[in-house]
Amino acid sequence: MIKSYLKTAFRNLWRNRVFSFINIMGLTVGMTACFLIFMYVQFELHYDAFNKKADRTYRLVCDIKTPSETLNASTTSWAFAPNIKSDFPEVESFARVNNANLLVRRGDVKFQEENAAFADSALFNVFDFKLIKGNPETALKDQLNVVFTETAAKKYFGNEDPLGKQLLLTGDGLPATVTGIIEDIPENSQIKADMFVSMVTLTQRFNKGIDNAWGNFGAISYLLLKPGTNPKAVEKKFPAFLQNRNGDEQKKAQMFYTLFLEPLRDVYLYSTRDGSRSGNMHNVQIFSIIAIFILLIACINFINLTTARSTERAKEVGIRKVVGAARIQIARQFIGESVILCVIAFFLSVGLSALLLPLFNHLAGKIISPGIFNHPNYLLVLFISAIGIGLLAGIYPALVLSSFRPVVVLKGRFASGTKGIFLRKILVVAQFSISIALIIGTIVVYTQMKFMRNRDLGFSKDQIVVIDTHGDPAKEAFKNAALGVANVQSAAMSSSVPGGGNSGAYSEIENSKGDLQVANLDLYFVDFDYINQFKIKMVAGRSFSRDFGTDTTQAMILNEAAVKLFGYRSPKDAVGRKFKQWGREGTIVGVMKDFHFRSLQKAIKPLSMRIEPDGCDLVSVHIAGGSSIPSTLAALENKWKETIPNRPFSYFFMDEFFDRQYRSEERFGKLFLNFAILAIFISCLGLLGLASYSTMQRTKEIGIRKVMGASVSNIAALLSKDFIVLVVIAIVIASPLAWWGMHNWLDDFAYRIEIGWWIFLLAAIVSIVIALATVSFQAIKAAVANPVKSLRTE
Known part of the structure; x- marks a missing residue:
């Protein structure tokens, strides 16, 4: 019996090679995407899980109230x-x-x-x-x-x-x-x-x-x-x-402390202390949903194509019933075919996952896994899932096909029921709603990234090379030597640069009421050239100057955010006020315009700057651009070897360094884009299969229309219209859902775009064009066919 089932299943799959290929391809791509995302999600959720005592290990953290x-x-x-x-x-x-x-x-x-x-x-x-x-x-x-x-x-x-x-x-x-x-x-x-x-x-x-x-x-x-x-x-x-x-x-x-215990396993995904987070549970949830959606789209394709082809197997079912086959036996046959197809897709997805894993690791920016075979338990989960998909996806087609009445189908009067057609339309709308939501999400992510890259940061980061001296005693000598290199336009020293870490300093600043107010201010140690080199604008008072001998010990500059913190209505009102900070006392000599010294995901915080040569380990060198950059870097390395020979020479470009803050968002965007493309591809496979079948079912009608004078464009429009209507309905459903999801994602950014109407219009145009391109191929092929052959199909 089983041998007969298998023989019939493989014979039927081979006879309908095109539809079998479309089904297997859709399931393979869906399973592969789902498997890779599953590995990513497991990797993120199992941070620090290798620690056997993780359940009783806690990170000690502190709230500091001033x-x-x-x-x-x-x-x-x-x-x-x-x-x-x-x-x-x-x-x-x-x-x-x-x-x-x-x-x-x-x-x-x-x-x-x-x-x-x-x-x-x-x-x-x-x-x-x-x-x-x-x-x-x-x-x-x-x-x-x-x-x-x-x-x-x-x-x-x-x-x-x-x-x-x-x-x-x-x-x-x-x-x-x-x-x-x-x-x-x-x-x-x-x-x-x-x-x-x-x-x-x-x-x-x-x-x-x-x-x-x-x-x-x-x-x-x-x-x-x-x-x-x-x-x-x-x-x-x-x-x-x-x-x-x-x-x-x-x-x-x-300064009053409150201590808390954070479970070790929660730190990576849930902690947002210091205004930052290592992992992102929202992203893990989003990718989990995408994996489910992609697999759902693949299952929808399978159900759609199988039920759509039910009329072709009606006579087979009728004959089987006449010769004594029970309904349960016919259902087993079709469910068995579904499972076989899913098992084939499983083995193909394992091979495809192995090939794509290095690329996926690169896109994720971390080694999710060195190889899929390192996780046999994950493969077992995928195999069980494949069997489950085969059973679930095959139940409805099996029930439909096994319910055919042999008297009706053997007389040749069987046709697809309205219920089946309506179900297929609902499923097409569902899968395109998912795909369109992913298109909208991709546009939002890339628009936000472009906004962050193009926003005025309040400082210049172009053509600046930063070298870390690590506090070497010869750091000042290196800076002076660097100024003598051709194509070096300026040099400055500091404890930090925008995008880098900076220390918080216990500070007492005179507020608008004349009292010394305690605060923990971010602090940059700088030299006299720093503000000019980075083109940071002053809005009140003056910058640091060598003309004032006390600037090295008794001067401070605040940003606008700090001025607001201490209650001043205008930046100029803060100039001349007193400060105490880390053993230094003096006056505020100027106020600088707010600049983004951290990622645009974070609001600009209060910042102070002081002249402190001993605390300045970074040398920032502004060099001329163009073809002279390699020779300038080589010359700087030679000066380094002359002044600081015991340390390796290393550097980074300021613009690249600052942009590293957005790497996780960029990776998220790339992964989102790739999975959106996969979802669209699978949806288009299903649409292509349905369009092919619909065209085949209407072959005679097309022939008659051509004989009556219908043009190629008339017939192509006729065959495409129904599918485009379904895509338009999907756009209406997907748009509010996508807006809600991406609005929540943007909440993580202090500086963000507004989700404009044009994003939905662009997504609608893209989805309609994709659907038209998919359906039109079959529609035009049918429209240009010889009507004589079409009318002889029966």
Whole structure:
């Protein structure tokens, strides 16, 4: 019986090769897209899942309330975690991590390790980073202990055993010992480092006494609670702990702390502390919906094409029933064919997914997976899904086909029912509604990205090369040497550049009432040339000037956002007011126009600038454009080797660096576009199949119309009209849904576009053109056919 079913199924699939191909292609593309998105979603949802104690590991975070604002900080004071461990019996262990950028040398091999971190000795107790060599209990116990990942260790030691070997850290050449090697950290880990240096190196050598600095923030702190501990109960004890340990200092500084515990698994997707987020749950949800929609479109195609061809198999069903076949047997036959087709599509989608995975990793900007066969459980899910799709998608056609009355169909009077035609129209509208919504979404995403790239940022970022000296004592000498290079127009030094990180500074600024108001202001250390080089405009007062000797110690410049924070109606009213900040006192000498020193996703925050040569590690060089850029860069590298020979020369262009902030949005846009194209492609496959079948059903009618004088354009319009009406209905349904979805997506941006009417018009035109191009191919082919042959079809 099964052999007969299989033989009949394959014979029927081969006999109707075109329709079988369209069905298999649609399902293959749909399954492939769904599988890749499924891997992406699983990757995002399983951040830090490799940590076996993740369910009781929490990131310690802090709200800092001042008279001016409340800061939601992801970092904590250096003193918090160690003292919590000693005061709270519920805490099993703690680990602090502080990202670092360290010069590392071994002989002639030297690298500026930008992906380094200081970490407490309990790091390997809290997190499951697999130590291949070394003792996890002592690997980060003593000063100048270093643990490398496998990949990083090979840069310095090749195939040698690095354990116990020495290398030099920082520009001072401090001898450090390799005490451990760990496996490369998984891509979906919020802690990413190529090397860890013992935390005591930072707290006892580089910054002695910082462990007791309750007001000094900068540590990312993790607490491992004992099994069965209620984190909410621990949180309730934090206020009393802070009051007991640090209450007087908080009151004096007018900065009050509130501590919270963030579950480790929630940090990546849900935390928005510091005004930013690492992952984006909205994007994960959007792609999950897209995957479901694409698979739904593929299933709709299958149902549409199978039921549309039901009349062709009516006589087969009639004969089977006459010779004694039961309805359940006929239903099994057709469901079996559906499952076979889905299984074929499954194997094709596995091969296609394997081919496309490297491209998908590139589009996602991360290694979602090195290979699909690394996840046999995912393949099993896809296979079960394929069987499920075959069963679900085959049930309706099987019920329709097995219900034919043999007396009617064998007399040749069977025709497609109005219910079947109406269902097919509903399904076509459904799949094109999804496709059009994706087209609208794609246009919105790319319009927002264009808006962000073309918006006036309030500063100049063109033709500026930024070199990080990492605080080398010869940094001033390098800047002066760079000014002597041909095609260098200017140079400036600073602690940060727009788009880079910047520190918050405890500040007391005289407000409009004459009181010193406490605030945590973003702070740039700059030199006298910085404001002019970046073409930042002044709206009141003056810029820093060498003509004023006190500017190096007693002058500050604020932006307009800071002026508003302190209650001034006009920027000029803030000029001459007093400030206190990090041990400096003086007056505000000028107010600069607001500029976007962070992504346009964030509102412009209050910013202060001060002259502080020791805090300026970045040298920004404005160079002439054109063909001279390579020679200018080579000349700058030569000056670097003359002045700072012990460090590798590295640089970045300011415009590219600033635009990196939008990489995640760009990747989202590219993925969105690609999946929208796939959805449209699958929809068009179904439309092509239906158009082909509709044309075949009306072959005789077309022949008669041609004999009666109908032109090719008349017939093409006749055959296309019904499908275009369905697409127009889909546009009406999709537009409000797409507006709602993209309006919510744009809420993540402080500066955003308005979703204009032209976006919907453009999406409508694109979808109609695509539908016309799909349907017209078959319509014109039928219209130019010989009517004599058409009338002889029966």
